[in-house]
Amino acid sequence: DAGVTQSPTHLIKTRGQHVTLRCSPISGHKSVSWYQQVLGQGPQFIFQYYEKEERGRGNFPDRFSARQFPNYSSELNVNALLLGDSALYLCASSLGQLGSGNTIYFGEGSWLTVV
Amino acid sequence: DAKTTQPPSMDCAEGRAANLPCNHSTISGNEYVYWYRQIHSQGPQYIIHGLKNNETNEMASLIITEDRKSSTLILPHATLRDTAVYYCIVSRNEKLTFGTGTRLTIIP
Numbered sequence: 100d101a102g103v104t105q106s107p108t109h110l111i112k113t114r115g116q117h118v119t120l121r122c123s124p125i126s127g128h129k130s131v132s133w134y135q136q137v138l139g140q141g142p143q144f145i146f147q148y149y150e151k152e153e154r155g156r157g158n159f160p161d162r163f164s165a166r167q168f169p170n171y172s173s174e175l176n177v178n179a180l181l182l183g184d185s186a187l188y189l190c191a192s193s194l195g196q197l198g199s200g201n202t203i204y205f206g207e208g209s210w211l212t213v214v
Numbered sequence: 215d216a217k218t219t220q221p222p223s224m225d226c227a228e229g230r231a232a233n234l235p236c237n238h239s240t241i242s243g244n245e246y247v248y249w250y251r252q253i254h255s256q257g258p259q260y261i262i263h264g265l266k267n268n269e270t271n272e273m274a275s276l277i278i279t280e281d282r283k284s285s286t287l288i289l290p291h292a293t294l295r296d297t298a299v300y301y302c303i304v305s306r307n308e309k310l311t312f313g314t315g316t317r318l319t320i321i322p
Contacts, residue, residue: 132310134310140314141313141315142258142312144311156308187255189257189258197305197306197308197309197310198306198308200265202263203248203260205250205257205260207257208255
């Protein structure tokens with residue numbers, strides 16, 4: 100069975116540009132959550148989407164946005180990129196909402212470098 | 215948000231049991247405790263999770279204290295491939311909150 104898949108795996112952007120990262124959850128999973136992991140730190144929660152609605156948001160600026168599609172895949176968008184946005188962006192999926200006790204599976208992440 | 219506190223690093227001899235502690239003294243009644251590990255900045259790998267009762271699976275055991283303010287992850291027979299950063303996480307409806315993790319090194 101396919102796990103959580105993310106694309107692209109690596110990308111380089113210039114300051115001020117925008118980026119779109121994509122995530123396909125495990126088949127049947129309805130919750131997708133996004134995390135930013137800066138080198139040397141633990142992942143930080145950005146968003147949770149469940150049944151195509153935003154259900155939670157971390158302490159990130161409005162430059163970060165996301166959406167979930169009818170097939171439960173998701174996109175994370177970051178506008179006006181800053182050097183500090185360079186990080187590993189992780190996507191996770193689960194059957195139910197975070198906090199429901201379901202197993203939560205992570206993808207391998209998308210490495211974003213902003214130059 | 216419920217926070218977790220873990221020792222920054224631990225060593226364990228190969229073949230011995232590795233016991234990783236986690237403090238989550240502000241956890242509320244409906245928050246689950248999850249454990250993940252991460253190797254070389256790959257995606258976090260799920261290990262185990264629980265609410266109140268102790269749990270065991272093919273990878274590890276999770277011991278949660280009766281007051282739920284702390285837990286211990288037990289890797290029964292550590293191997294070199296268990297060297298990783300281990301994260302103890304509490305989950306509520308809206309988010310997962312990661313701590314700083316424990317860097318576990320398995321020594322031959």
